[in-house]
Amino acid sequence: MIIATKISEVRAQVAAWKKEGLTVGLVPTMGYLHEGHTSLVDRAGKDCDRVVASVFVNPTQFAPGEDLETYPRDFDHDCALLEAHGCHLVFHPEVEEMYSQDAATFVEILSEMPKQLCGKTRPTHFRGVCTVVSKLFNIVTPDKAFFGQKDAQQLAVIRRMAEDLSYPVEIVGCPIVREKDGLAKSSRNTYLSETERKAALVLSKAVFLGEELAGQGERDVKQILGAMRKLIEEEPLARIDYVSAVDGVTMMPVENMQGQILFAVAVYIGKTRLIDNFIWKG
Amino acid sequence: MIIATKISEVRAQVAAWKKEGLTVGLVPTMGYLHEGHTSLVDRAGKDCDRVVASVFVNPTQFAPGEDLETYPRDFDHDCALLEAHGCHLVFHPEVEEMYSQDAATFVEILSEMPKQLCGKTRPTHFRGVCTVVSKLFNIVTPDKAFFGQKDAQQLAVIRRMAEDLSYPVEIVGCPIVREKDGLAKSSRNTYLSETERKAALVLSKAVFLGEELAGQGERDVKQILGAMRKLIEEEPLARIDYVSAVDGVTMMPVENMQGQILFAVAVYIGKTRLIDNFIWKG
Numbered sequence: 001m002i003i004a005t006k007i008s009e010v011r012a013q014v015a016a017w018k019k020e021g022l023t024v025g026l027v028p029t030m031g032y033l034h035e036g037h038t039s040l041v042d043r044a045g046k047d048c049d050r051v052v053a054s055v056f057v058n059p060t061q062f063a064p065g066e067d068l069e070t071y072p073r074d075f076d077h078d079c080a081l082l083e084a085h086g087c088h089l090v091f092h093p094e095v096e097e098m099y100s101q102d103a104a105t106f107v108e109i110l111s112e113m114p115k116q117l118c119g120k121t122r123p124t125h126f127r128g129v130c131t132v133v134s135k136l137f138n139i140v141t142p143d144k145a146f147f148g149q150k151d152a153q154q155l156a157v158i159r160r161m162a163e164d165l166s167y168p169v170e171i172v173g174c175p176i177v178r179e180k181d182g183l184a185k186s187s188r189n190t191y192l193s194e195t196e197r198k199a200a201l202v203l204s205k206a207v208f209l210g211e212e213l214a215g216q217g218e219r220d221v222k223q224i225l226g227a228m229r230k231l232i233e234e235e236p237l238a239r240i241d242y243v244s245a246v247d248g249v250t251m252m253p254v255e256n257m258q259g260q261i262l263f264a265v266a267v268y269i270g271k272t273r274l275i276d277n278f279i280w281k282g
Numbered sequence: 283m284i285i286a287t288k289i290s291e292v293r294a295q296v297a298a299w300k301k302e303g304l305t306v307g308l309v310p311t312m313g314y315l316h317e318g319h320t321s322l323v324d325r326a327g328k329d330c331d332r333v334v335a336s337v338f339v340n341p342t343q344f345a346p347g348e349d350l351e352t353y354p355r356d357f358d359h360d361c362a363l364l365e366a367h368g369c370h371l372v373f374h375p376e377v378e379e380m381y382s383q384d385a386a387t388f389v390e391i392l393s394e395m396p397k398q399l400c401g402k403t404r405p406t407h408f409r410g411v412c413t414v415v416s417k418l419f420n421i422v423t424p425d426k427a428f429f430g431q432k433d434a435q436q437l438a439v440i441r442r443m444a445e446d447l448s449y450p451v452e453i454v455g456c457p458i459v460r461e462k463d464g465l466a467k468s469s470r471n472t473y474l475s476e477t478e479r480k481a482a483l484v485l486s487k488a489v490f491l492g493e494e495l496a497g498q499g500e501r502d503v504k505q506i507l508g509a510m511r512k513l514i515e516e517e518p519l520a521r522i523d524y525v526s527a528v529d530g531v532t533m534m535p536v537e538n539m540q541g542q543i544l545f546a547v548a549v550y551i552g553k554t555r556l557i558d559n560f561i562w563k564g
Contacts, residue, residue: 007448098448102532104393105412105446111386130387131447134416138448141423164387165413166289166380166420250384 001082002089007139010052010091014140022049026142026169028133031055031092032072033081036177036185040146041085043174052140053082054091056098060106061128072190091140098135107134109160116251117153117244117264118275129154130161137167144170148177150184152262152277156251176276178204184276191272199237200269203276206231206243210263211278219257221245232267241266241273248279258282283364284371289421292334292373296422304331308424308451310415313337313374314354315363318459318467322428323367325456334422335364336373338380342388343410354472373422380417389416391442398533399435399526399546400557411436412443419449426452430459432466434544434559438533458558460486466558473554481519482551485558488513488525492545493560501539503527514549523548523555530561540564 004010014024025048027040033055044051055078062068075092082090107130108114114126137145145162147155155173162171177185182204183197192200206228213224229243246253248260257280264277286292296306307330309322315337326333337360344350357374364372389412390396396408419427427444429437437455444453459467464486465479474482488510495506511525528535530542539562546559 011450100445102442103446104391104395105389105443106392107387107389107416107447109387113386134389135448138450141450160384161387163382164385165389166417168293168420168423 001079001087003079004089004091005093006097007093010089010139013089014050014052017050018141023143024048024050024052024140026136026140026145027051027053027087028136028145028147029053029055029078030057030071030187031078032074032187032190033078034177034185034187034189036148036150038081038085039177040148040174041082041087043172044144044146045086047144047146047172048142050088051086052089052091052142053087054093054136054140056091056093056132058098058128058132059095060099060131061125063122063124066122067188067191072187091136098132105131107131107161107165109157109164113160113251114153114157116246116253117242118266119153121241121266126154126157130157133158133161134165134167137162137169142169144172146172146174148175149173149279150176150186150275150277152264152279153251156249156262159249182208184274186274188272188274192269196237196269196272199235200272200274202232202235202238203265203267203274206265207263207276207278211280214257214263214280221255221257221261224263228263228265232265237269239268241268248281283361283369285361286371286373287375288379289375292371292421295371296332296334299332300423305425306330306332306334306422308418308422308427309333309335309369310418310427310429311335311337311360312339312353312469313360314356314469314472315360316459316467316469318430318432320363320367321459322430322456323364323369325454326426326428327368329426329428329454330424332370333368334371334373334424335369336375336418336422338373338375338414340380340410340414341377342381342413343407345404345406348404349470349473354469373418380414387413389413389443389447391439391446395442395533396435396439398528398535399524400548401435403523403548408436408439412439415440415443416447416449419444419451424451426454428454428456430457431455431561432458432468432557432559434546434561435533438531438544441531464490466556468556470554470556474551478519478551478554481517482549482554482556484514484517484520485547485549485556488547489545489558489560493562496539496545496562503537503539503543506545510545510547514547519551521550523550530563
């Protein structure tokens with residue numbers, strides 16, 4: 001596996017692959033990889049001839065006061081995992097390689113979409129995500145890019161961005177990967193104390209409950225959200241950010257069960273903010 | 283010459299060229315082509331194996347009340363000119379092909395740069411420019427893209443954008459092309475009445491005067507700007523938007539003659555807004 005820290009190295013290697021007619025899959029990550037990420041690498045390896053993963057804790061998607069500095073990092077372990085899953089190149093740039101001192105260009109969706117759900121408490125987050133993903137698309141020029149359904153709004157935002165800007169990249173969403181007890185895999189799970197780790201189960205429990213109710217034929221969005229919310233509220237360590245139902249494409253709030261609906265939760269367990277979701281298809 | 287109206291047609295043709303190892307140059311235009319545009323096509327033909335020109339009056343770079351509807355169009359004449367200058371493919375999409383109904387993503391420079399000069403009266407203009415140029419880069423995936431120095435701020439903005447977003451595209455700026463009497467070539471010159479056409483000469487006269495003063499060793503920016511301004515003010519049909527000296531890269535106002543300075547003018551001749559400029563290098 002090639003470890004590249006410079007944009008020029010990535011470009012040269014990808015150009016060599018393309019000259020051979022090989023297709024390239026991109027898995028953008030912030031590192032501290034878990035089975036959620038490696039499932040994306042596995043999928044990329046099935047779909048494409050060559051797999052590029054990026055490991056970059058992107059500062060532009062963090063707001064002041066968020067966990068940019070403390071975000072967990074373990075690049076050696078990341079490399080071991082990536083190599084074991086057949087990744088061909090890992091791009092691991094310094095911040096200065098990605099953002100020059102004069103850099104001022106941003107890619108932003110100027111609709112209500114990025115203001116919903118996580119956007120309510122993180123108003124500049126998706127601008128940072130769109131900007132860094134645009135850059136990674138321009139650096140790696142992949143045929144396909146792979147993102148987890150766990151970050152459902154991010155996936156929807158990137159689909160919108162890629163379509164609007166005519167990126168020649170197919171966006172592939174991949175299923176949530178969970179711990180045995182149900183907790184959605186997340187690099188931020190490492191923040192949890194033992195007690196908090198148990199309390200964090202309310203997220204997946206709420207998601208499973210909502211999914212079950214919808215599967216049983218419940219067609220009242222408020223009933224489903226109410227039951228999910230009630231379950232979470234019973235956990236003393238949990239503080240709800242949102243429990244919402246939105247259109248699966250536009251991310252706008254819905255009241256009726258039709259089309260494709262994203263039921264999404266964001267919950268603070270102590271100081272750690274976790275998210276989870278399920279999609280209902282009518 | 284291939285005439286393509288669909289993004290997919292452009293992609294297929296460019297992919298075929300790239301498979302042959304051919305390089306591609308892009309000349310983005312809004313049509314109603316003149317020798318300024320064809321000089322870009324000529325240059326692209328020298329630098330690259332294949333030349334793609336786009337002819338698209340981009341609505342997102344016009345504000346309400348500007349001349350989007352009346353902007354001159356003559357696609358047949360454009361095609362004749364492009365073909366005569368060796369263009370291989372012209373991309374001429376409908377607005378709906380470029381912007382879906384749900385499109386909401388924009389590329390924007392969030393610094394003072396796009397607020398200077400033309401940005402003062404056209405605050406959303408460069409956001410529209412950056413967005414459409416990003417899309418054209420993603421559709422055509424050119425090796426190089428060619429822009430006129432006449433739109434100096436646009437050129438600086440696109441250089442900034444391409445660097446910030448890591449576009450694998452070399453931005454090539456090309457000299458201003460002028461009528462015999464000095465007036466910079468512009469599609470908007472067609473708006474001018476016979477009397478206005480004569481009055482419009484104050485722009486190039488002011489530019490030549492400023493260039494002459496700087497060449498003679500004048501090192502007081504205010505003196506140069508004052509002389510340029512005075513010359514324009516003597517023309518009754520002319521109304522100054524700006525006569526400014528800015529850093530050639532950042533577009534920020536300068537007071538001292540050092541580095542690379544853009545002396546730029548924007549002047550209304552009747553209802554028609556025209557621009558012109560020269561660059562002084564220290």
